Amino acid sequence: MKKNTKRFLIILPLLLLFCLSMKSSTGINEPKKKEFLITKYGAVADGTTINTLAIQKAIDLATKRKNGGIVVFPKGRFLSGSIVLKDNVELFFEEGAVLLGSTNPSDYHKINFEGRPSSPKKDDNSQLALILANKANHIKLSGKGTIDGQGLKLALAVDSLHHAGITIDPNYNTRRNRPNETMRPKLFRFSQCNDVVIEDLNVGAASCWGLSFELCSNLTIDGLTIVNRSYWNNDGIDITDCKNVKIINCDVDAADDGICLKSYYPGHFNDSIYIANCTIRSSASAIKFGTASYGGFKNVTIEDIKVFDTFRSAVAIQTVDGGFIENVSINNIEAVNTGNAFFIRLGHRDGETPGSVKNVTIKNIKVQVPFGRPDINYDLRGPEVNFFHNPFSSAIVGIPGHKVENVTIENIEIEFPGGAFKGMAYVPLSRLDAVPEVIKGSPEFSMFGEYPAYGLYVRHAAGITLKNIQFTLAKSDFRPAFVFDDVTDITMEKINLPKLSQGQIILKDSEKTTLDDGAAGLVQKY
Template sequence: MTAARIFCVRDFGAIGDGLALDTAAINAAIEAAERAGGGRVVLPAGRYLSFSIRLRSRITLELGEGAVLEAADPARHDGQYDAPEPNAHDAYQDFGHSHWHNSLIWGEGVHDVALIGPGMIQGLGLTREGPGAPWSRDHVGDRPLSMGPAEVLSAAALTAEQAAMSGQGNKAVALKNARNVVIRDLTVLKGGHFAFLLTGVDGLLMDGLRIDTDRDGIDLDCVRDARLSNLRVNTPNDDAIVLKTSFALGERRSTERIRITGCRVSGFDMGTMLDGTCGRTQDLSPDLDRVTGRIKLGTESNGDFRDIEIADCLFERSRGVAIETVDGGVIEDIIVRDIVMREVTTAPIFLRLGDRRRGPEGTTVGAMRRITIRNLVATGIDPRYAATLAGLPAHPIEDVGLSDIHLTYGGGGTATDAGRTVPELPHAYPEPSMFGVSPAHGLFARHVRGLTLENVVFATETPDARPDIMLDDVD
């Protein structure tokens, strides 16, 4: 970003008292900066109540020290969020993934933009809800098995659910088809369905963020050339940092060349990461498995994932790392290294190649290959779920290397657990709990070609009658 003029929102009529709506003033400042060829739009100290803010190219939106941008509530305040724009390609991902304009801050087709702190976004008026995907299959795989079968809505009921979202905001920040984006040094409390939904973004830097929210933290969907560093993300109800390749842009597009380094993810009670208390009263996520808060690739996986590194990260009271392709995408050349996990609420490592195929006609089974995980230490692991690598009989996971790994489980597994027959469930939503209690306490691998273990240690805090490792159709 080049040196640019400063546009203070108070000069455009913003009050910043938390009572008056400042939407028009903030958007007027952005429009003035755009007419000037770019600029820095500043929210100084104060509380700014707002509906949708529309980003423009060559704009830096700065929340200064002591500035709070509060998402207005259409049930209490006089206004609405921008309507969710039409999307002819909304069949294969849920409502939240398919629309961007219904957000507190949104931009489409913008370039050279920045959102910077040190101020805060409070999404108090956002909703975390939204309709599911209206795809035409039997809806097996729409949600985790732990929640029971999905309800198949009639066309009229789905239309009513979508209409009910009009006027509501369900994301704090959403960008579509953007280039050269910087997001840094912000704090986000309660970000709606997604604190950040970034779709089709090329060239992204996210650094120094603190996010404490009630659903997803950061979703990178069909994003290329991104660096995420020094992030603290707490999401007990959903994923903290998740990479996806949905069909929301109407084409199969990859997520590639992504570096995630020096980040901390967790599943403490919502809001308690920011206040420092790190509460543990919530035990289950909405899917009825234990709290989430992890880093994941998938579940939306129509496009490919390649050249991705997750390094020097800490997982606290969260699920482990998950790498999943179930909608036809290829996952390849992934490195996970130098990871510490404490109090792991499901499997510490979960690789799944499945056959949901939630995509256009002709979608085929994907592939997963060349996955390297090294220098990973995990303690306090839920003993029900071993590290799991699960391909399909005709579509094995290929070339997985596990090295310098030490996993400590709670123990307590029985001989009955060891004798379980694990179902294949090719079409199911991928979660470690989908297979039930693991028949091994350390590693369960099935349908894998080219598996290497070097200096891998499995330990238990109490005796466990299951074997360390169980392999089924593994070379």
């Protein structure tokens, strides 16, 4: 036998093995997942028949198959209470398919979220939901249909049960005349799940938070339209102590925070979070870290975001319960009619020791701040600030002995309304200590009351770099553009302000400043 023929006979089996492995890796040899049409298991598309058992039966059968299955919702309106999603199951909604949440509170139940670490906050948010999942792997929701929680009717039903003495809410909010959020079901409640994909659906109208995920990994949320403004505590998306999360191409309209990163579990934290190409409208903050902040937030990238008609901050970066915030990159934000451009806060509301905020970069943002409430036309508006104030500036604020560190703000344009009036609220520059520390306060951009600056207020910070900053005023403002109080290592370059005059940059107990000639000419020390 010739030498080349021998070589071919040796190589041939290896080639066959390679081809077989390639087919397997590309899914060519994988059997097609079986479809489970919910109407075959008794589901009725009339919008009034409760279909919980039929839908759950389809899910349970699908998860028993070796490679899982696809539970199909055909065109029609399917009413249901709580359903539990399980391993290797996809819920697919055909065009025109609608999953309606029941308006009867008794149709919702909790599941045993076993294996969760303990949290100082315990269960202070609802464990009820229309779609539940715990330790479920390789799950998906997709299609062109709708998931509608019917949240207003459901919340009012919960409220009625309380007042009728049937199901008493021990934490009923008498001031705001509503049941506590623990009593009201969310739309989704996923815990400790891995490899989750949710895409292309219309979802929302929950009685509480919308899409809630905790301790999950490898989560993708892509192309959703989320309208969650039926009732109070209507966040759009909540991500708690998750890893490898991608939220892209979503349109979020929320009565509370739009996209909210939370941390309930000490020793756990959000890691590798990517949020991009989303449009957000919110009666609270568009994108927020906290307020629950026990573990932390690390390696977060936010880019290409449009914000409009948002009451509080376009971006709020906050830790007040001992957690850390580290390596945050924000780029290309456009916000119109928004109460505050950005708010960065390190406080000490809870936890043994304060946390930390370091290495935050905010670049290429353009924000327009109005004089009045940006959410005035909402049906449901967030609580109004209960004190007189002039328009709020952006802020970076730590606490005594614990500074926010290494923040870079670059290529920023903020249009402020001006119109500040000393008779409305006034903090003289000679009394900057009058600005309260509020060390244990719940973090909000309004927590310090009146700001002594119209543009940016910085207190208890180190390593603040400001480059190519442009502030404009629709009307004059008696306050300076910048106030720095107990800040070290300040760098300022290319500062463009409406009035290039002395006293636009105020330094109090601040040192190690590197200012270009333009900025240096605007400084006044106290």
